[in-house]
Every structure is written in structure tokens, then in C-alpha cells.
Amino acid sequence: MIEPLLIPVDSYLIPSLPTVWFGVVLFTVAMYVALDGFDFGIGMLYALREDDHERETMLAAFGPVWDANEVWLVAFGTTLLAAFPVVYSRLLSDHYLVAIGIVLALLFRGLGPELREQREDAQWQRACSGLFVVGSLLSPLFIGMLVGSWVFAAGTLSLPSILTGVGLIALSVTNGAAFLAAKTSGELRAAMRSYGIGATLAYLGGVVVLLAVVVATDAGGAAETILSIPGVAVVGLSVAVALGGIAAARTENDRLWFASTLALSGLLVALVALLLYPTVYPPGGLTIDDAVVSPLALNLTTVLGLPVLLVVLWYFKFLYGVFSGPIEPEGDGYGG
Amino acid sequence: MFANVFDTLLFLSPEFGSRVQFGWTITVHILFASLSIGLAPFIVYFTYKDVKTGAERFAHLRNFWVKVFAAGFVMGTVTGIPMSFQFGTNFPVFSEFAGEMIGGPLAFEAKMAFFLEAVFLGVLLFGRERVSDRTYVLSSVLVGVGAWLSGFWILVVNSWMQTPQGFEMITRNGQEIAKLTDPVAAFLNPRLPWMYFHMINASVISVALLVGGVSAYLVWKNRDSEAWKSALKIAVLILLVTAPLQALHGDAYARHVQDSQPQKFASMEAHYESGAADLHLIAIPTDISSFTDPRAENLFTVSLPGFASFLVEGDMDASIQGLNEYEENPPVALVFWSFRFMVGLGFLFIGLALWGGYLTWKDRLAESTLFLRAMIAASPFGFAALLTGWYVTEIGRQPWVIQDYLRTGEAVSQSLTSAEVTTTLAIFVVVYVALVLTALYVLKWLINDELDRMGVQRSSRGRWRGPIPWVSDDD
Numbered sequence: 001m002i003e004p005l006l007i008p009v010d011s012y013l014i015p016s017l018p019t020v021w022f023g024v025v026l027f028t029v030a031m032y033v034a035l036d037g038f039d040f041g042i043g044m045l046y047a048l049r050e051d052d053h054e055r056e057t058m059l060a061a062f063g064p065v066w067d068a069n070e071v072w073l074v075a076f077g078t079t080l081l082a083a084f085p086v087v088y089s090r091l092l093s094d095h096y097l098v099a100i101g102i103v104l105a106l107l108f109r110g111l112g113p114e115l116r117e118q119r120e121d122a123q124w125q126r127a128c129s130g131l132f133v134v135g136s137l138l139s140p141l142f143i144g145m146l147v148g149s150w151v152f153a154a155g156t157l158s159l160p161s162i163l164t165g166v167g168l169i170a171l172s173v174t175n176g177a178a179f180l181a182a183k184t185s186g187e188l189r190a191a192m193r194s195y196g197i198g199a200t201l202a203y204l205g206g207v208v209v210l211l212a213v214v215v216a217t218d219a220g221g222a223a224e225t226i227l228s229i230p231g232v233a234v235v236g237l238s239v240a241v242a243l244g245g246i247a248a249a250r251t252e253n254d255r256l257w258f259a260s261t262l263a264l265s266g267l268l269v270a271l272v273a274l275l276l277y278p279t280v281y282p283p284g285g286l287t288i289d290d291a292v293v294s295p296l297a298l299n300l301t302t303v304l305g306l307p308v309l310l311v312v313l314w315y316f317k318f319l320y321g322v323f324s325g326p327i328e329p330e331g332d333g334y335g336g
Numbered sequence: 337m338f339a340n341v342f343d344t345l346l347f348l349s350p351e352f353g354s355r356v357q358f359g360w361t362i363t364v365h366i367l368f369a370s371l372s373i374g375l376a377p378f379i380v381y382f383t384y385k386d387v388k389t390g391a392e393r394f395a396h397l398r399n400f401w402v403k404v405f406a407a408g409f410v411m412g413t414v415t416g417i418p419m420s421f422q423f424g425t426n427f428p429v430f431s432e433f434a435g436e437m438i439g440g441p442l443a444f445e446a447k448m449a450f451f452l453e454a455v456f457l458g459v460l461l462f463g464r465e466r467v468s469d470r471t472y473v474l475s476s477v478l479v480g481v482g483a484w485l486s487g488f489w490i491l492v493v494n495s496w497m498q499t500p501q502g503f504e505m506i507t508r509n510g511q512e513i514a515k516l517t518d519p520v521a522a523f524l525n526p527r528l529p530w531m532y533f534h535m536i537n538a539s540v541i542s543v544a545l546l547v548g549g550v551s552a553y554l555v556w557k558n559r560d561s562e563a564w565k566s567a568l569k570i571a572v573l574i575l576l577v578t579a580p581l582q583a584l585h586g587d588a589y590a591r592h593v594q595d596s597q598p599q600k601f602a603s604m605e606a607h608y609e610s611g612a613a614d615l616h617l618i619a620i621p622t623d624i625s626s627f628t629d630p631r632a633e634n635l636f637t638v639s640l641p642g643f644a645s646f647l648v649e650g651d652m653d654a655s656i657q658g659l660n661e662y663e664e665n666p667p668v669a670l671v672f673w674s675f676r677f678m679v680g681l682g683f684l685f686i687g688l689a690l691w692g693g694y695l696t697w698k699d700r701l702a703e704s705t706l707f708l709r710a711m712i713a714a715s716p717f718g719f720a721a722l723l724t725g726w727y728v729t730e731i732g733r734q735p736w737v738i739q740d741y742l743r744t745g746e747a748v749s750q751s752l753t754s755a756e757v758t759t760t761l762a763i764f765v766v767v768y769v770a771l772v773l774t775a776l777y778v779l780k781w782l783i784n785d786e787l788d789r790m791g792v793q794r795s796s797r798g799r800w801r802g803p804i805p806w807v808s809d810d811d
């Protein structure tokens with residue numbers, strides 16, 4: 001047998017490697033919720049603004065980054081498949097319709113702006129904007145429903161799952177409003193602050209209701225985790241960060257506000273991690289050790305995959321650096 | 337009882353529905369994926385020339401084709417995500433069985449290729465004013481590298497399914513699975529180099545035909561356009577190299593298929609009785625039944641006796657195992673006719689390339705209206721050959737999804753219902769038909785804009801008659 005990269009075959013590089021990959025999977029989710037979250041938010045807020053110039057500005061903010069953001073979903077799916085194939089196949093086949101719903105919603109969201117740009121015709125543009133808005137609304141709803149049924153071992157149409165979806169919508173609007181506030185000026189910026197504050201409050205309310213329902217019904221045995229010290233800490237921290245975000249928005253410190261929404265997304269995923277660990281698939285009672293691939297496969301994914309992930313983070317920074325600062329909708333492409 | 341009858345009448349079985357859905361969605365995805373792979377080198381070349389020389393015609397070509405690339409890329413990504421989801425939604429047994437083997441390559445594809453392509457396409461499309469010339473050209477190169485790497489990693493997966501190795505069978509959680517034992521053998525399996533070369537070259541051919549066809553149309557409408565004359569010339573020169581190469585390579589590839597998947601090879605030749613096999617250059621069905629059920633002995637063929645045996649074994653009398661020796665065969669007709677369609681088109685492209693090469697040599701490329709018309713007519717057929725080649729590959733390996741290890745029927749989800757799969761298939765058919773039509777319209781609009789920009793009166797020159805979707809006949 002060949003051992004190409006001097007990778008051990010029968011033992012993990014470090015004993016806790018499976019847990020590390022549990023962490024990497026959740027990291028990709030967090031990146032996705034934070035980054036594509038603000039794209040969804042832009043899509044929903046777009047529906048609330050009628051003015052053409054404002055709409056062009058919003059699309060210009062969205063244009064250069066959305067596709068790269070969306071790849072975090074693919075990174076999540078494929079990382080899950082590479083590390084915990086059973087979870088990947090069970091998660092998607094157990095929730096068939098909502099999974100297909102996600103891909104269709106993402107399809108409309110992606111096509112809308114690209115097609116809108118192709119014709120001057122007003123009716124055409126209205127139809128394409130419609131696709132964009134509907135896709136941006138349904139994507140976080142369906143993704144939240146999928147995550148809710150995963151974490152709480154509940155049906156797709158159960159109350160906890162739907163509440164998770166609604167919560168994700170509110171969080172996405174928060175992220176989108178903060179991102180746009182940081183990149184625009186004048187009336188649009190002021191409007192974004194007020195939408196954003198409303199969405200943050202809605203998100204907090206949603207999370208409280210969701211946790212109350214989950215504790216009351218003890219869905220997936222989650223009550224104990226939520227009432228434990230780490231559980232209470234994460235929830236408390238979320239409330240603090242959300243209120244801090246509102247304060248930043250009020251004092252017109254939009255960059256700080258946007259940073260706080262990123263933290264809020266990270267905290268949501270941290271809560272998911274707490275609820276899951278040490279299982280990875282509650283509906284089947286599968287733990288990390290049950291579901292993880294064999295040592296050689298995981299070691300290889302670590303040695304080849306993790307360094308690349310760091311490079312990806314580096315050029316993401318480059319991308320956001322190139323497109324930092326206020327938006328000029330006069331440029332090429334969307335909004336042009 | 338009634339419910340059952342109702343079900344079987346209205347709904348497809350989960351297995352059949354999943355197969356059709358997967359086949360249909362990847363058919364659309366691969367169109368856009370190969371567009372990106374094939375167009376990438378053109379984009380790099382035009383961008384480099386534009387930045388380096390500042391010549392108007394390159395800026396012109398770059399602008400046009402970058403728009404096509406951008407639209408195709410968006411369609412490639414939105415159709416790609418359903419592909420990776422379907423591994424889990426429709427073929428969970430396959431994903432669990434092969435997770436260790438395919439998960440790594442798919443994850444590398446996302447991390448090494450998709451991120452690269454998406455991030456730097458953002459810079460290429462929106463960043464002209466924001467980055468230096470060098471970074472700008474470099475971005476176009478990285479977009480291309482991303483596209484070619486995507487193709488590489490996904491073909492690692494597919495080629496492993498054709499010639500699986502580098503694993504052992506174990507039981508985990510009560511399920512038989514393939515455990516990775518030798519990543520080098522698994523990833524660099526015998527099929528990979530064949531498949532990667534043939535696929536990349538096919539994408540370049542398809543796009544060269546598209547670029548050539550669009551250029552020919554625009555030259556035909558405006559014979560003074562320097563930009564489009566040079567694009568036509570570039571396309572012809574690329575075809576002159578790639579088209580013959582594809583046929584030579586395909587011939588050697590067929591021998592490899594005979595070695596590694598004899599049943600598929602026999603289907604490609606409709607070879608039922610073991611024994612010496614002829615090579616059928618032309619096969620014409622003598623009646624309807626030999627069209628739907630081709631059998632070498634029932635067809636009217638122009639053949640070289642024993643030549644298939646000779647190609648494969650170097651011996652006219654070498655025996656080739658016939659389809660009668662297998663319990664279950666793929667749908668032979670589809671494989672047989674798809675293969676002929678691809679090879680036939682391959683030779684047509686060689687002819688077209690030689691013709692264009694001759695005209696270039698005589699410096700009459702833009703003058704021969706007949707040649708321009710032939711290029712326009714040929715423009716969709718590279719993609720047609722590419723799709724039928726994939727049908728040969730994928731349908732020809734049935735009933736296996738992983739050759740000799742996992743049957744397609746066993747790979748399908750147990751919890752999937754007929755109603756679910758029929759509903760989602762219907763949605764995918766409607767949405768993707770709309771998607772493809774929209775893509776064709778976008779190309780047509782771009783071409784019409786280009787005519788306007790060149791100041792061509794739409795009705796001033798020849799009229800195009802014929803069903804080439806991106807060419808207007810309404811002038």
C-alpha cells in the first residue's frame with residue numbers, strides 16, 4: 001500500500017480529529033449563515049424599496065460577492081459528505097422536499113438579478129426582481145426548517161422547525177440591513193437602520209419563543225442543553241450582542257453594527273453546535289464517532305483540505321478588500 | 337387497490353424517477369459547465385490582449401464574451417447545487433456506500449475550485465477600476481484555473497465510479513461501505529486521464545464552434561468587422577488542432593473502455609454474439625425494430641470486417657465478449673446510437689476545421705458565404721456531441737452505478753415516494769426548460785446588441801433561415 005503524504009492509515013492524526021471536523025463543518029455553516037445571510041437580507045429589503053436608484057445600489061452591493069458567499073453552502077455540504085457521509089445522506093433523504101425547495105429557492109435568487117440586467121423592458125425587470133425577492137425569502141426559511149428538523153429531531157413542518165426558519169429570515173434581514181447601512185448613504189442608510197433595528201428585535205423575539213417551545217416540549221432532549229451553563233451563556237451573549245448592535249445602529253456606527261451581526265450569526269451556530277454535540281444526527285441518534293469516516297480518509301481530507309481552507313479565507317479577505325467602501329451603482333454589471 | 341392503480345398510472349417509481357431526474361438535471365448543468373471550461377481560455381486570451389495592447393478589437397471581444405461567461409457561470413452554479421444535493425436526496429445509499437471515496441474529491445472541488453472561480457469572477461466582472469492591470473489579468477487566469485479544476489475533481493469522482501479501486505468493502509452501522517485504503521489508486525484511477533483529456537478537449541471544441549458560429553454570423557452581417565474576423569480565425573485555428581486530436585484520442589479511449597468495461601463496449605457496437613467484431617462505419621436501421629433494438633447482424637452497415645477486434649486486440653479474429661453473456665444489459669439502442677452520433681459529429685468537425693484552415697491559408701475566410709453558413713449551422717453541435725458522449729458513458733455502464741460494486745437500483749433512497757419524485761421531476765423539467773430557453777435568449781440579445789453597436793441595419797445583409805437558437809431570422 002502506498003502512503004503518499006506520510007499519513008497514518010489506522011489512526012487519526014490526533015485523537016480528537018473527528019471532533020475537529022465536527023467543528024469545521026459548523027464553521028462552514030457559520031460562514032454561510034453570516035455571509036449569504038446578508039445576501040438574503042438584501043434580497044428581502046429590496047422588496048421594500050421602490051426607488052430605482054436605491055434598487056440599483058442594493059444590487060451593486062450584492063453583485064460582486066453573492067456567488068462567492070453561496071459557495072460556503074457547497075463547502076458545508078461537501079465537507080459534511082467527506083467527514084460524516086451517513087449524516088449527509090440521512091439529512092437530505094429524510095427531508096427530501098425541503099431540500100429540493102432549498103435548491104430551487106437558491107436558483108431563483110441567483111438568476112433574478114443576472115437576468116434582470118439583460119433587458120431594459122420594465123415588465124421583464126419586474127418579473128426578475130420578483131424571482132430575486134421570492135428566492136431570497138424562501139431560501140432562509142427552508143434552510144432554517146431543515147436545520148430545525150435536524151437539530152430538534154422534529155418533522156419539517158413541526159413548530160420548532162418553522163420557528164427556526166422564521167428566525168433565520170429575521171437574522172438575514174438584520175445582516176442585510178447592517179451591510180447596506182455600512183455601504184450606502186443618505187435616506188437609504190437611514191431606512192436600513194430602522195429596518196435593521198426592527199429585524200433584530202424580531203429575531204430576539206423569535207429565538208425566545210423558539211427556546212420556550214423547545215424547552216416546554218423538550219424537542220430532541222434539547223431542554224437540558226439550553227438550561228445548562230454553556231446554553232444560558234450563548235443565549236445571554238446573543239441578547240447582549242443584539243442589543244449592542246441596536247445601540248451601534250442608533251449611534252450611526254454602521255461598521256461596528258455589521259460586525260455585531262456577524263457575531264450574532266456565529267452565536268446562533270454555536271447554539272446549534274451545543275445542541276448537537278456529541279451527536280451529529282439526533283434523528284438517528286448517531287454520534288460523531290458513529291458517523292465519522294475511517295482514519296485514512298479523514299487524515300487525507302485534513303492534510304489536503306484544511307490548508308486550502310486557510311487560503312480561501314485569505315482571498316475572501318482580498319475580495320472584500322477590493323470591494324470595500326461605499327458603492328457606486330454607475331459601474332459595470334448589476335446596477336450598471 | 338385503486339390507490340395502487342392510480343399510483344402506477346400517474347407516478348414514476350422512485351428508482352426510475354430519480355434516474356431521469358439526475359440525468360436531466362446533469363444534462364443541463366453540463367452544458368453550462370462545459371461552456372465555462374471551454375470559454376475560460378478565450379477569456380484569458382482576450383483579457384490579456386486587451387490589457388497588454390489596448391487594441392479596440394480585443395476590448396470588444398472581451399466585453400462580449402465575458403458577458404456570456406458571466407451569464408453561463410450563474411446558470412452553472414445554480415444548476416450545480418441541485419446536483420450535489422441529489423447525491424443525498426435521491427441516492428443516499430450511494431453516498432453512504434461511497435462517502436469515503438467521493439466525499440474527499442467533492443470537498444476539494446468546493447475548496448480548491450468553486451471558491452477560486454467565484455471570488456475571482458467577482459473581481460473580473462466588477463473590479464476593472466479597482467485593481468491593477470496585472471491583478472486583473474491574473475483574476476481571469478484564476479477563474480480559468482477554477483473551472484478546469486472543478487472539472488478535474490468531479491471527474492475523479494465519475495471515473496472512480498467507472499473503474500473503482502483503492503478501497504475494501506467493510507460493514508459499518510449495518511451497512512456495506514467502501515473504505516478508502518489507497519487514495520492514490522482511487523483518485524488517479526485508470527479512467528481519469530482518458531476522461532479528463534477527452535472532456536476538456538470536448539469543451540474547448542464545443543466553445544470553439546460556438547465562438548466560430550457567432551463570429552461567422554456577425555462577419556456575414558458585417559464583413560468589415562476586424563474584431564469578429566479575428567475571432568473567427570482563432571476559432572478555426574483551435575478547431576484545426578482540437579478536432580482531429582479528439583478523434584485520435586477517442587479511438588484509443590475506446591480500446592481502454594473495452595479493457596475496463598467490456599459490457600459497455602459491446603453495447604456501443606451492439607455486439608451480441610461473442611466472436612470477432614466488425615467496425616461499423618455507417619449503420620442504417622433496416623426497419624423500426626432495428627432502430628429501437630439494434631443488433632449488429634440486423635443492421636444495414638458499411639463495415640470493416642473484424643476491424644473492431646483489430647482495433648482492440650490488434651488481431652482481426654480476436655473474440656469480443658457479446659451482450660448475450662450478461663444477465664442484464666443497458667438500453668443498448670441509446671448507447672449504440674449516441675455513440676454513432678458523437679463519432680459522426682466528430683468527423684464532421686474535422687471536415688469543417690480543414691475547410692476553414694484551407695480558406696485561412698488562402699486568406700478567404702471571411703469571403704466564403706457557404707463556409708460562414710456552415711459554421712453558423714454547426715455552432716450548437718459541439719454541445720450535442722458532448723452530451724451524447726456522456727450518455728454513452730453513463731447509460732452504457734448500467735445496471736451499475738459503481739461498476740461491479742453497486743447497482744443503480746440499490747443506490748436509491750428507501751424513503752422516497754413516487755409522488756415526491758414525480759413532483760420534483762416535473763418541477764425540474766419545467767424550470768430547466770425555462771432556464772435553457774432564457775440562456776438562448778440572452779445570447780441572442782447580446783448578439784443583437786452587438787449588431788446595433790456595429791451599426792448594422794438588421795435587414796441590410798443576408799437573412800438567416802434555419803433553427804439556430806441564437807441567430808435571429810426576424811430581420
Ligand code: HDD
Binds near residue numbers: 723
Ligand atoms: C465535442 C464533443 C466530442 C467529440 C467530437 C467526440 N467526443 Fe467522445 N466523448 C465526449 C465528447 C466528444 C464526452 C462527452 O466528453 C465524453 C463522455 C465521457 C468522456 O470522458 O468524454 C466522451 C466519451 C467517449 C468515449 C468513452 C465512453 C465511456 O467512457 O464509456 C469514447 C470511446 C469516445 N468518446 C470516443 C470518441 C471518438 C472515437 C470520437 C471521434 C471523433 C469522439 N469520441 C468525438
Ligand code: HEM
Binds near residue numbers: 360427430490736
Ligand atoms: C457531465 C456529464 C454527465 C452526464 C451528461 C451524465 C448523464 C447521466 C445520465 C443520462 C444518467 C442516467 C442514466 C440512466 O439512468 O440510464 C446519469 C446517472 C448518474 N450519473 Fe451521470 N452524467 C454526467 C456526469 C456524472 C458525474 C460527474 C457523476 C458523479 C460524480 C455522475 C453520477 C451519476 C449518478 C450517481 C447517476 C445516477 C445513477 C444512474 O442512473 O446511473 N454523473 N448520468
Ligand code: HEM
Binds near residue numbers: 366408451486487488
Ligand atoms: C454529479 C455531478 C456534479 C455535481 C455534484 C456538481 C456540483 C456542482 C456544484 C455544487 C456547483 C456550484 C458551485 C458554486 O456554487 O460555485 C458546480 C459548478 C460547476 N461544475 Fe458541476 N457538478 C457536477 C458535474 C460537473 C461536471 C461533469 C463538470 C465538468 C466536467 C462540472 C463542472 C463545473 C463547473 C466548471 C462549475 C462552475 C460553474 C460554472 O462555471 O458554470 N460539474 N457543480
